[in-house]
Amino acid sequence: MTDVTDAARATTLEPAPTPPARRRRRTGRGWPATPYLFVAAAVALLLVFTYVPVVNMFWYSLTDWDGLSKTKDFVGLDNYVEVFTRKDIFAVFFVSLYYFVASFVQIALALYFATLLTFSTRFRNFFKGVIFFPYLINGVAIGLIFLFFFQPGGTLDSVLHAFHVGHAPYPLWLGDPDIANVSLAGVSVWRYLGLNFVLFLGAMQSISGELYEAAELDGATRWHEFRYIIAPSIRPIIGLSVILAIAGSLSVFEIPFIMTQGANGTTTFVIKTVKLAFTFNKFGLASAMAVVLLLIVLVVTAIQRWVFPDEKGGRP
Amino acid sequence: MRTAAARTGKYVSLVVACLFALVPIAVIVTSSLKTDAEFASTGPLTMPRSWTNFGNYVTAFTDGHMLRGFANTAIILVISLAGTILIGTTAAYAIDRFDFRGKKVVLGLFLVATLVPGVTTQVATFKVVDTLGLFDTRWSAVVLFMGTDIISLYIFIQFMRSIPKDLDEAATIDGANHFTIYRKVILPLLKPAIATVVIVKGIAIYNEFYIPFLYMPSDRLGVISTSLFRFKGPFGAHWEVICAGVVIVLVPTLVLFLALQRYIYNGFTTGAVK
Numbered sequence: 001m002t003d004v005t006d007a008a009r010a011t012t013l014e015p016a017p018t019p020p021a022r023r024r025r026r027t028g029r030g031w032p033a034t035p036y037l038f039v040a041a042a043v044a045l046l047l048v049f050t051y052v053p054v055v056n057m058f059w060y061s062l063t064d065w066d067g068l069s070k071t072k073d074f075v076g077l078d079n080y081v082e083v084f085t086r087k088d089i090f091a092v093f094f095v096s097l098y099y100f101v102a103s104f105v106q107i108a109l110a111l112y113f114a115t116l117l118t119f120s121t122r123f124r125n126f127f128k129g130v131i132f133f134p135y136l137i138n139g140v141a142i143g144l145i146f147l148f149f150f151q152p153g154g155t156l157d158s159v160l161h162a163f164h165v166g167h168a169p170y171p172l173w174l175g176d177p178d179i180a181n182v183s184l185a186g187v188s189v190w191r192y193l194g195l196n197f198v199l200f201l202g203a204m205q206s207i208s209g210e211l212y213e214a215a216e217l218d219g220a221t222r223w224h225e226f227r228y229i230i231a232p233s234i235r236p237i238i239g240l241s242v243i244l245a246i247a248g249s250l251s252v253f254e255i256p257f258i259m260t261q262g263a264n265g266t267t268t269f270v271i272k273t274v275k276l277a278f279t280f281n282k283f284g285l286a287s288a289m290a291v292v293l294l295l296i297v298l299v300v301t302a303i304q305r306w307v308f309p310d311e312k313g314g315r316p
Numbered sequence: 317m318r319t320a321a322a323r324t325g326k327y328v329s330l331v332v333a334c335l336f337a338l339v340p341i342a343v344i345v346t347s348s349l350k351t352d353a354e355f356a357s358t359g360p361l362t363m364p365r366s367w368t369n370f371g372n373y374v375t376a377f378t379d380g381h382m383l384r385g386f387a388n389t390a391i392i393l394v395i396s397l398a399g400t401i402l403i404g405t406t407a408a409y410a411i412d413r414f415d416f417r418g419k420k421v422v423l424g425l426f427l428v429a430t431l432v433p434g435v436t437t438q439v440a441t442f443k444v445v446d447t448l449g450l451f452d453t454r455w456s457a458v459v460l461f462m463g464t465d466i467i468s469l470y471i472f473i474q475f476m477r478s479i480p481k482d483l484d485e486a487a488t489i490d491g492a493n494h495f496t497i498y499r500k501v502i503l504p505l506l507k508p509a510i511a512t513v514v515i516v517k518g519i520a521i522y523n524e525f526y527i528p529f530l531y532m533p534s535d536r537l538g539v540i541s542t543s544l545f546r547f548k549g550p551f552g553a554h555w556e557v558i559c560a561g562v563v564i565v566l567v568p569t570l571v572l573f574l575a576l577q578r579y580i581y582n583g584f585t586t587g588a589v590k
Contacts, residue, residue, distance in 0.1 A: 034410075034414070034494045035410040035414035035416040035419075036410075036416065038406040038407060038409055038410035038414075038494075038498070039406070039407045039410040039411065039422060041402075041403045041406065041407070042403050042404065042406070042407035042426075042469065043407075043422060043425070045403065045459065045462060045463030045464075046425060046426065046429055046463065046466075047425075048444060048448075048463065049441060049444065049459065049460060049463035049464055050429045050432060050437070050463070050464060051425070051429070052440075052444055053437040053440035053441040053443075053444055054432060054437055054440070056440040056443065056444070057437055057439065057440035060439070060440060067443070112329075113329075113330070113333060116326050116329070116330065121326070121330070122327075125577075127330050127333075127334065129573070129577065130333075130334045130337050130338060131333055131334070131337060132581070133337065133570075133573060134337055135584075136519055136523075136569050136573055136580070137523070137566060137569060138522065138523045138525075138540065138541055138544070138565050138566070138569065139523055139525050139541065140525050140541045140542075140544045140545045140565070141544060141562045141565045141566055144344075144544065144547070144548075144558055144561075144562050145340050145341060145344055145562060146340065148340075148343070148344060148347070148360070148555060148558075148559065149340045149343075153359070153360075154360055155339065155340060155343045155360045155361070158359045158360045158361045159339070159361070162361060190336070190337070190340075195584065198581055198584060198585065199584075199585060202581070202585045222322070247433065251433055251435045251436065253435060253526060254525055254526065258525070258545065270435050270436075273439060274438070274439075274530075277439045277442075278442075278530075283439065286439045287439055287440065290436045290437060290438075290439050290440070293433075293436045294432060294433070294436045294437070297431070297432075297433055297436070298431055301431055
């Protein structure tokens with residue numbers, strides 16, 4: 001669940017302020033406009049495709065614009081009231097909960113497998129590759145793979161049948177509103193587990209092997225090693241993953257859109273926004289939803305910085 | 317203290333994980349080799365009668381327009397990557413090597429922008445793209461891939477810090493101007509960072525669905541993702557053809573992964589953590 005990786009990544013990406021000693025003297029030589037020329041294209045694109053939309057979005061959210069007509073009427077906070085009072089809109093927050101819970105399963109599994117592979121293992125690279133590879137696969141391909149997997153008489157039903165688990169008729173994995181979100185959240189775990197796993201593994205491998213040797217001499221079990229050596233060392237990256245989980249579970253789009261188009265109670269926040277804007281021409285309302293999502297993500301990021309302040313900027 | 321049971325448990329759980337990862341893909345591969353009638357009469361776990369029945373692949377390529385999808389993806393990929401590298405490296409050069417009025421503001425703008433998840437602003441971004449007359453052209457995807465990529469810029473800035481400033485100064489003494497220094501000194505030394513950006517961003521562009529789906533609805537502009545997505549309609553009753561389409565999209569990713577494993581792991585770790 002890393003649809004909004006940028007937000008959380010930024011928290012560790014902020015360049016440390018240039019130390020005064022390193023600060024370059026004002027360049028006397030050369031044309032004074034030079035640095036502006038070098039940075040102009042990047043800033044122009046940033047303004048046009050990030051800041052203009054954000055500002056516009058705040059403005060649209062206060063109007064009843066349909067996205068097409070020349071005029072828009074100012075309606076104050078009506079759209080926001082609608083977001084929080086209309087049942088079909090507010091319900092999409094509950095859909096996020098499935099993905100939110102799933103991302104903790106994902107983090108736990110990633111920690112488990114990363115810990116296993118930190119210690120010497122036969123076919124280590126093979127296992128690492130297989131667990132990571134799904135993360136690289138095209139989202140549409142994943143959607144289709146799992147449509148096939150979950151369809152009646154599909155892969156899942158056949159495997160369950162082969163192992164004599166349950167009996168036909170199997171539930172409609174994507175058709176039954178009680179199960180559909182669980183199935184889709186499962187696909188999400190399948191897709192994103194590999195990234196968490198590789199990040200954790202990378203962090204774990206930077207821990208000195210001597211620590212484990214010393215712990216083992218003292219009779220530590222694997223659980224002790226995990227609890228007292230691994231977990232504290234990779235705390236920042238776990239924190240980052242949890243933040244990504246929260247932000248990511250609110251901005252789920254691809255998998256449910258490709259697989260169910262939001263049918264059977266699987267409409268997510270972003271699917272709802274896109275539908276309101278482009279199918280129902282409710283640009284004002286859709287903008288208000290987008291603003292709400294943006295504010296939630298900003299608050300979550302702020303909390304992360306407050307809880308894990310040491311992560312900011314310089315990393316080893 | 318490592319008992320045999322623990323060892324067995326470890327390998328069993330790894331094998332189970334591999335099965336979970338591979339079985340859904342494997343059945344797609346076997347199904348893609350079945351004929352229409354064979355697919356209808358056999359279950360997903362049955363092996364295909366012939367391992368060389370590539371008829372579905374031909375259908376996917378011809379009727380599914382996969383070739384056109386690859387061509388569009390390739391065009392967008394090359395232009396966006398070239399643009400991202402040019403814009404990102406020049407901006408990183410200015411930010412890391414110069415002091416200029418407004419530098420703090422520029423840095424602040426980039427930093428705050430990383431907090432804005434792209435999906436949230438699409439509703440308004442759509443209007444901007446439309447106003448610029450880029451809707452339903454390949455340029456919509458190109459400018460969005462170039463314009464909303466701040467991670468690459470940070471990778472370049474991070475890397476440029478490790479390039480000693482003495483090199484710039486030596487070149488200045490030799491009479492080089494800033495453009496020459498950028499082109500002859502900085503750019504060649506940034507190669508590892510450029511490789512990271514090409515891998516991470518290349519994979520992201522190849523896999524992107526949302527942007528082409530929203531901004532390039534015409535059939536003739538179908539990229540890999542949207543072409544495959546359109547399989548759902550006409551081939552809805554022909555899963556064996558859809559499976560072939562999925563495999564066609566998967567193969568380049570698999571080949572790239574096997575060839576560049578180490579760089580890919582490094583790239584994603586760098587992109588996410590550094």
